[in-house]
Amino acid sequence: xxxxxxxxxxxxxxxxxxxxxxxxxxxxxxxxxxxxxxxxxxxxxxxxxxxxxxxxxxxxxxxxxxxxxxxxxxxxxxxxxxxxxxxxxxxxxxxxxxxxxxxxxxxxxxxxxxxxxxxxxxxxxxxxxxxxxxxxxxxxxxxxxxxxxxxxxxxxxxxxxxxxxxxxxxxxxxxxxxxxxxxxxxxxxxxxxxxxxxxxxxxxxxxxxxxxxxxxxxxxxxxxxxxxxxxxxxxxxxxxxxxxxxxxxxxxxxxxxxxxxxxxxxxxxxxxxxxxxxxxxxxxxxxxxxxxxxxxxxxxxxxxxxxxxxxxxxxxxxxxxxxxxxxxxxxxxxxxxxxxxxxxxxxxxxxxxxxxxxxxxxxxxxxxxxxxxxxxxxxxxxxxxxxxxxxxxxxxxxxxxxxxxxxxxxxxxxxxxxxxxxxxxxxxxxxxxxxxxxxxxxx
Numbered sequence: 084x085x086x087x088x089x090x091x092x093x094x095x096x097x098x099x100x101x102x103x104x105x106x107x108x109x110x111x112x113x114x115x116x117x118x119x120x121x122x123x124x125x126x127x128x129x130x131x132x133x134x135x136x137x138x139x140x141x142x143x144x145x146x147x148x149x150x151x152x153x154x155x156x157x158x159x160x161x162x163x164x165x166x167x168x169x170x171x172x173x174x175x176x177x178x179x180x181x182x183x184x185x186x187x188x189x190x191x192x193x194x195x196x197x198x199x200x201x202x203x204x205x206x207x208x209x210x211x212x213x214x215x216x217x218x219x220x221x222x223x224x225x226x227x228x229x230x231x232x233x234x235x236x237x238x239x240x241x242x243x244x245x246x247x248x249x250x251x252x253x254x255x256x257x258x259x260x261x262x263x264x265x266x267x268x269x270x271x272x273x274x275x276x277x278x279x280x281x282x283x284x285x286x287x288x289x290x291x292x293x294x295x296x297x298x299x300x301x302x303x304x305x306x307x308x309x310x311x312x313x314x315x316x317x318x319x320x321x322x323x324x325x326x327x328x329x330x331x332x333x334x335x336x337x338x339x340x341x342x343x344x345x346x347x348x349x350x351x352x353x354x355x356x357x358x359x360x361x362x363x364x365x366x367x368x369x370x371x372x373x374x375x376x377x378x379x380x381x382x383x384x385x386x387x388x389x390x391x392x393x394x395x396x397x398x399x400x401x402x403x404x405x406x407x408x409x410x411x412x413x414x415x416x417x418x419x420x421x422x423x424x425x426x427x428x429x430x431x432x433x434x435x436x437x438x439x440x441x442x443x444x445x446x447x448x449x450x451x452x453x454x455x456x457x458x459x460x461x462x463x464x465x466x467x468x469x470x471x472x473x474x475x476x477x478x479x480x481x482x483x484x485x486x487x488x489x490x491x492x493x494x495x496x497x498x499x500x501x502x503x504x505x506x507x508x509x510x511x512x513x514x515x516x517x518x519x520x521x522x523x524x525x526x
Contacts, residue, residue, distance in 0.1 A: 103116050103117065141180055143180075144177050144181050145181060145185075147173075148185050148188075151170050151174045152174075152185060152187045155170035155171055155187070156187070158170060162360075167191075168200055168203045171188075171191050171195060171206075172206045175188070176207075178218055183218070184218050192207075192221075192225060193256070193291055198361045198362065198365070198366055199364065199400070201232055201233050201401060201402075202364075202401075204225050204226075204228065205226075207221070207226065208222070215249060217251050220246045220251050220252050221246070221252060223242050223243075223245050223249075224243055224252070227240075227241075227242030227246060227263065227264070227267070228260070230242055231243075231266060231267045232401070232402050232403065232404060233400075233402060234401075234403060235440070235441060236271050236442060237441055239263075239267040240264065240268060240271065243260050243267060244264060246260050255288070258284055258287075262284055262292050262296060265277040265280040265299070270441070271441055272443040272480050274480055274482050277303075278303055281296045281297075281299045281300050281303070282300065285300060294321065294326055298330065301317040301333060302317075302333055305336060306482035307482060308484055308485045308506070310340075310341060310507070311506065314334065314508075317334065324358075325358075325361050331350045331354035332350070332354050334346075335347045335348075335350035335373055339377050340486075340489075341507055341508045341512045342512050342515035342519065342525055343509075343512070343515075344377050344378070344381035345381075347377045348374065348381075351377065354370045355374075358370050364399070364400045365402060367396075368393075368397045368400040369405055371396065372405040375389065375409060375412055376408060376412060376448075379412045380415075380519050380525065383416060386412065387416065390409065390412060390413070393409065394406070394409050397409060403436075403440040404440060406440070407436050407440050407442045410432060410437070410445075410449070411433050411448035411451075411452050412452070413429050414429045415451075415455055415456065417456040418455045418458070418460070419522075422460065423456055423457070423462070426453065426457070430449060433445075433449045434446065443476075444476075444483060446472075446476055447476050447486050448486075450470075450473045450476070450490075451469075451473055451490055453469040454466045454469035454490045454493060454494070455493065455520065458493050458494070458520050459520075459522060463494070466494050467494050467496075469490065470490035470491060470496065473486050474490075474491075492516050492517055493516070
């Protein structure tokens with residue numbers, strides 16, 4: 084191509100006139116040829132007498148990456164998320180032809196991670212070869228980050244551990260992968276040991292990684308039931324919309340589990356506005372899931388209207404963790420239905436989704452919904468068994484004990500006597516949760 088700096092203008096013009104060249108392709112180049120044809124040309128080129136050497140391919144790719152850097156920066160400066168995504172996708176696809184990773188790709192990829200642009204980051208998959216190069220370690224780490232959201236948590240841990248263990252990455256990007264390795268281990272249920280990693284990263288790293296490590300420490304406080312402290316710790320606003328999404332989501336979670344569904348909705352709606360500014364489908368899907376989780380207790384009719392579309396968008400974003408949460412919501416909705424005949428099937432489906440993702444804490448949400456549905460349909464024994472299961476899981480994980488307390492309120496059993504940390508934001512939270520169990524949606 085012209086951007087690669089290789090052939091003469093006359094040769095380029097003749098090629099561009101061919102029928103297989105699509106001149107209506109999106110930026111950053113505005114031109115493309117079918118992927119199968121491109122791959123075929125690349126495969127046979129080494130066999131030709133005048134084919135390019137590996138050095139020539141690498142040099143041409145480096146020139147194209149320089150061109151893409153300028154395009155990506157221009158798009159980013161004018162907040163054109165579509166153009167920036169296209170430029171980054173092209174660059175990540177091209178990594179397979181070079182040994183070194185341009186420094187701008189670290190920053191661009193980190194921003195894509197923050198915005199949940201998983202489909203873009205998937206473009207680096209072809210460079211995952213485990214050959215000990217910086218390029219391979221970088222691509223492997225990106226694959227691990229994406230796998231945490233859209234695939235298997237154990238596989239995410241494996242990929243991120245491989246990337247970090249290679250020991251060849253620049254410290255800032257290595258810290259990014261360490262952060263997400265801790266996140267994946269936490270999602271697998273290892274909440275205790277990851278705290279030390281977050282503390283280390285919050286003091287030793289900088290920029291986005293430091294902010295997210297501090298955010299995760301606040302999140303762990305919330306998961307332990309230290310609601311007021313978690314709110315205080317996450318109150319300072321960020322100048323980055325993607326970080327504001329996460330900060331506001333945490334506030335929404337805290338209000339939601341205090342049965343202050345109006346405040347939770349307000350936080351999530353504001354987060355949704357920031358997600359739209361970022362242009363990341365993954366971020367928006369997460370917030371939409373949180374709204375559905377809130378309204379399952381306060382606006383069940385609205386959830387029934389919207390959950391199908393939210394599941395569809397979440398599947399399109401390939402967010403496995405949120406699909407687990409949405410499967411749990413469908414269990415809760417049985418409690419608002421006229422009968423509970425679907426409860427067994429929906430519980431089984433939800434547990435299957437959780438098993439596929441490895442997201443252990445999601446069973447808490449399923450059993451909580453099962454407890455609620457059993458109470459609403461007059462099955463106190465099943466409600467008690469579900470509440471017991473919530474207690475067992477939260478005791479093992481050391482988090483979400485407030486869910487056990489809520490189920491205890493529903494079945495008339497106090498489970499909080501040996502758990503001194505949790506404290507509701509206001510005294511009315513307990514009564515609001517009791518009202519939910521009596522079929523009175525709370526705003």
